[in-house]
Amino acid sequence: MQHTLLDAYDSQLRTSSEMLRVSNTGRHGPLWFALFPGGHGFVTYESLDGADEAGIAELVDAALEHFGARSDVEDIEWKTRAHDVAPGLHEALVSRGFAPEESESIMIGEAALLAQASPMPAGVEIRQVRDEAEIWAMEKMQGTVFADPGWEARAQATVAEWSAGSDIGLWIALVDGDVVSAGRLEPVADTDFAGLWGGATLQQWRGRGTYRGLTARRARSALLQGKKYLNADCTELSRPILERSGLVKVSTTTPYIRRQPST
CATH class of the missing domain: 3.40.630 (Aminopeptidase)
Structure with missing residues (x-):
């Protein structure tokens, strides 16, 4: 495998x-x-x-x-x-x-296996972003998680890319309207792959299945786009999270x- x-x-x-x-x-x-x-x-x-x-x-x-x-x-x-x-x-x-x-x-998994539904914490809604305000909220949350002082510049670039009709999917998990987890799905043209990037979850929502649910929804979206595999590069800190979601380490x-x- x-x-x-x-x-x-x-x-x-x-x-x-x-x-x-x-x-x-x-x-x-x-x-x-x-x-x-x-x-x-x-x-x-x-x-x-x-x-x-x-x-x-x-x-x-x-x-x-x-x-x-x-x-x-x-x-x-x-x-x-x-x-x-x-x-x-x-x-x-x-x-x-x-x-x-x-x-x-280097993490890879079959989208069909990753797409399987898992229990979600009560009150969590997972969907794609709908407007620029949600992109800013997503990027601000990720900037907080990664202690990234340049998150605003990245947010501007993401808004521009989204407004131009990019095929990249921006997915968020919300609780009472606040973004608590987020990640991107980037289909790679002319391949069987879509990439999982930018995954981040607020500390208080980790270990509760939120990111696993976010991964499953992105996997289902990838399948609808004809993709067989999902891939990501991650640090050792994030690797166990992706392994629990079903991805396999194939190299570094x-x-x-x-x-x-x-x-």
């Missing part, structure tokens, strides 16, 4: 699927490059199989050359996965100024970040 899920992840959720909302991209051998808003460079690939240590070092140099030619790049992320065969990659990245950040678990991903030197 885990092997099947990991194969689906590698074949469907890497490279082109990671570039769907990016206009500025590039290629070099197996590498795919993207530049996200705010000057964030990004490097990914489906596989580096067949490359030895020298070849991988050359690929890292090619990425630095690609982004180094641009003045609008603030930092570069090289996204690694623990199950990849990439001899010497860690050493090549670190020796060129990249630093590893916290690893996250670690971002290596290089801050571009000031000119």
Whole structure:
């Protein structure tokens, strides 16, 4: 089961699927490059199989050359996965100024299994957002949970995306009109996947089935859109919550970040 899920992840959720909302991209051998808003460079690939240590070092140099030619790049992320065969990659990245950040678990589950209904706390209503005010309330709650001082900028971006007719689903759990839990459902075009992102629940509503119910509703929505799998990247703190919801850890991903030197 885990092997099947990991194969689906590698074949469907890497490279082109990671570039769907990016206009500025590039290629070099197996590498795919993207530049996200705010000057964030990004490097990914489906596989580096067949490359030895020298070849991988050359690929890292090619990425630095690609982004180094641009003045609008603030930092570069090289996204690694623990199950990849990439001899010497860690050493090549670190020796060129990249630093590893916290690893996250790659979680995948079958939408049909995750869609099964579970008991909900009394008084909890789960549905999609209906207006901009609910988006602001959702983002404020998530900003509180994650201690994110930049939640207002993220809220503005989410409102703009929602107003433009994005296919991303914004789901909330409400109690007496207040948002107590929330999460996104992001269908990935031309794949069997939809992503679960942005999950957050207020402390007093954790451990009561609220987030599990939110996951089930998003899973049912994914099934209606023809999606077979749900995926998420999460910290070790969140992993047990997703496992209780039915997702399986198939690997880990670690971002290596290089801050571009000031000119």
